[in-house]
Amino acid sequence: MLEIGHAELVEFTRFIRLNFGINLEAKHKLVEGRLGNYILEAGFTSFSEFLEYAYNDTSGKEWPRLIERLTTNHTYFFRESAHFDFMAQTVLPQLEKSITNRDIRIWSAGCSSGEEPYSIAMVLAQHFGLAGSLWDKRILATDISARVLETARAGRYPASALEELPARYKSQYFKKLAGDQFEIVPQLRDEVIYRLLNLIHDEFPFRSRFHVIFCRNVMIYFDPETKNDLVDRFYDWTEPGGYLFIGHTETINRQDSRWRYIRPAVFQKPY
Numbered sequence: 001m002l003e004i005g006h007a008e009l010v011e012f013t014r015f016i017r018l019n020f021g022i023n024l025e026a027k028h029k030l031v032e033g034r035l036g037n038y039i040l041e042a043g044f045t046s047f048s049e050f051l052e053y054a055y056n057d058t059s060g061k062e063w064p065r066l067i068e069r070l071t072t073n074h075t076y077f078f079r080e081s082a083h084f085d086f087m088a089q090t091v092l093p094q095l096e097k098s099i100t101n102r103d104i105r106i107w108s109a110g111c112s113s114g115e116e117p118y119s120i121a122m123v124l125a126q127h128f129g130l131a132g133s134l135w136d137k138r139i140l141a142t143d144i145s146a147r148v149l150e151t152a153r154a155g156r157y158p159a160s161a162l163e164e165l166p167a168r169y170k171s172q173y174f175k176k177l178a179g180d181q182f183e184i185v186p187q188l189r190d191e192v193i194y195r196l197l198n199l200i201h202d203e204f205p206f207r208s209r210f211h212v213i214f215c216r217n218v219m220i221y222f223d224p225e226t227k228n229d230l231v232d233r234f235y236d237w238t239e240p241g242g243y244l245f246i247g248h249t250e251t252i253n254r255q256d257s258r259w260r261y262i263r264p265a266v267f268q269k270p271y
């Protein structure tokens with residue numbers, strides 16, 4: 001394994017925190033392990049040689065690739081299912097009444113390989129049924145990793161990824177392909193728009209606000225300041241009465257935040 005000096009690790013993790021909001025400063029062992037393999041595979045002989053390359057990279061690709069190695073893309077359909085129940089039972093009936101132009105906008109921020117936005121699309125399809133064609137249902141799904149977005153766009157998953165799905169969802173919303181693969185039906189795939197976006201650094205390039213934002217299991221590595229700032233920006237990009245869903249292991253400081261706490265990991269922007 002590649003040896004990485006303490007001072008280099010300090011400098012590197014500081015750079016990552018300042019530029020990506022991801023705090024790995026207490027996780028030197030993890031960084032050393034994951035990064036060491038990555039650097040050797042890429043053909044570099046020392047950490048400093050690699051750093052010089054990375055700091056001077058102008059392609060814009062090296063850092064997202066690295067972040068991908070250092071964080072996790074783990075996800076699955078209907079993860080934290082209480083959120084989807086709450087969507088179906090409370091949020092959608094409310095939005096159906098309050099949105100007069102039938103234009104519903106949802107953002108899955110840190111969508112990974114697509115299981116989260118497609119779960120949202122399935123809940124919408126179940127809720128609206130045939131009347132769904134009268135609605136403009138748009139789900140924006142963004143991630144910092146081009147690799148996971150490629151999988152998400154393709155919408156193809158192995159049978160094992162669908163094991164926990166109710167049978168009717170599997171038959172209604174997936175087409176069986178050759179081998180062990182299933183593909184999300186085009187009606188749902190076309191409702192999701194995928195974009196590469198770094199939540200920390202990039203300006204949000206949107207024209208209108210969202211009714212619901214999902215940002216779950218993404219902010220776990222962010223330091224408190226970065227997280228608070230992001231949660232604040234989400235607020236500004238949410239319609240009054242709209243919702244923010246975060247991961248159940250994540251928290252928002254309720255005293256300092258404008259969000260109204262509704263139930264675990266669910267917040268609402270007051271009307």
Ligand SMILES: C[S@@+](CC[C@H](N)C(=O)[O-])C[C@H]1O[C@@H](n2cnc3c(N)ncnc32)[C@H](O)[C@@H]1O
Binds near residue numbers: 071076144215216
């Ligand atoms: C653990 S997955 C969570 C996926 C899904 N939201 C869920 O809860 O199952 C975290 C995702 O956040 C993405 N991510 C991490 N830092 C990011 C950043 N600064 N900007 C955008 N996406 C980021 C990762 O690439 C990864 O796909």
